Amino acid sequence: MPGSGISAFAFPEEAFELKADLRVWRGGPGEPGRYEHHEVPFEPGQTVLDGLRWIRVHRDPSLAIRFSCINANACKECMIRVDGKTVYACTTRLTEGEMTLEPLPNKKLVKDLVTEIAPPDERL
């Protein structure tokens, strides 16, 4: 059982009994987009960001997500929509059953769950 600060998502999937069904929005600007389902094994306490990182390592490395500080909720970069609510992926716990993950609706879409959140004067 992994503790905090370790790459929990690196553990083999059979290590965990609980499963979250993550319904993840994929697509780019101007595309109709689609939802992909990923069954993500987890243990109580793990977060949506853990689940997304697990998908990138074990299922699909092309999934675009934005985060920096991983677990500390210091960088505030991992904001997405989970079941229609704007949340930080790093502090939202995984739950059993379906969870729908979407990019922020009020920001310009870059790709998948990544939106343009930098202040305008801090962009290229």
Next chain:
Amino acid sequence: METDVLIIGSGAAGMYAAIAAARSGARVLVADRSLIGRGGATVMAQMTVAVALGEETPDHWEHHLSDTLKAGRGLCEPALSQLLCEDAPECIRQMDEWGVGWARAASHIRQVQAPGHDRPRCVYVDFVNTGPAVSKTLRAQLQRMPEIRRTGDLLVSDLALDGERCTGAWAVHVPTGKTVPISAKATIVATGGLTRLYARNSASLNMGGDGYALALRAGAELIDMEFVQFFPIGHLAPRMVGMDPIMWDPFRYKLGGRLLNAGMEEFLAEEGKYTSVRDRATQAILKEVAEGRGTPHGGVWLSFKHCSAAGLRAAFGPVIERLAANGIDLTRDLIEVAPIAHYHMGGIRVDADMRTGVPGLFAAGEAVGGANGANRLSGNAISEAFTFGRRAGLRAAQLAARSRMPSLRESEKAAAAFPDINPAAEIVKLQQVMNEHVGPLRSAAGLQDALQRVLDLREACGALPAPHGLDPRWIDLHDLRNMRLVAECVTRAALDRTESRGAHQRADFPEASDAWQRHQRIRLSGGSVRIEG
């Protein structure tokens, strides 16, 4: 893009450098692969800043220097350590004027006693808010200075060279994948450390040693790469979110707290206080675990149960609620803690003006090696970021003032193919190998094993292909390539150093050796990592 001074990284070192360079008349570009002031290590620093202010008790920077040298186990570069200790008071007071909000007691800035310091010397911002407050304060200053252009989502993939001279950098605009050439009269690497190399780390995503790899490939030297600091009491269990895993430290300053083994015995002679310096505490915890006295997750217990609820409330403030949200009640629960990769003493070799051996290239902050020797004293990281950033910014601006704008030469690289690997998965494997074999306790057999694994990745980490739009796989490959190179440096240096000193502990060479009271320097020669000294 063109700029007098290019600064790579927007943690405390990068932002302080930007302010100093702009004040010296330079036009500055701050580029960060993440968002400005949000992605580095500084924003995550929840602890304290060591500085001889003499607000709590009389102090002098020479006392701070003496403690720093002692903690460094004979390996500090004295000129760098002196710069850190001597300039820190000015920087800390400057930050105070800028409104960072150092915690105060009555009329003075509060300074607490931290392990390894001979007197109360460490300032902080309540509650566990030092890093965010420092980042926010510096960013606000940058925003006021029109000479400073700030650009996030701009990942520097290589430094640009004209002969041996650094002429700026090649960057990738992350959201679009476009190549961005940046011409600069002077360039400062302020990218922080390498703790992402380890599975158990307190790092952000971009602490994979980018700056070391950039500098090495540009011809600069690295020193002391074997000295990775493991913070002894990183949070292990129960799972906690929304807090940095190093968050227990400030509470130990305030309340002491007891470290207990599985038999509920205090194994460090601390008597409820917080006195053990980091390398010793880390080794003591590992010993308890190795000898079967560890906790269920493989650490030791941290207890505040001897403190009253009111005492806890006063010390922790609103953090009590954040702990409660994680199901933790300190009047009732014990915490499991264990060493976690936290800081890198080694880094880019510079002189006291932050100049690397490559003309036009400077470094600042944790990216620099030498100031903290084999073991860093609590609180020296942010002081190092401020003081080295300021010095680098000033010197880079002076160089820029007497230099012409270089033009970047298009590099003639053949388009490389994407290797047949999942770099995200390879990064996880590399982190596990490094944690197991190149962590706080090392041996020749383990280091050899790790080295082989690192070398096996070399072929997949050759030339970088071009990214396509926002390309997460490309970013992973970029990171893996840098992490692999830096991991090779750490592993080779650790293998060569056949002694134990500070953060570098060898099970097969448990004693310090006088003959090893020296640095190992690393450079890239014909594409291979070569150790000198």
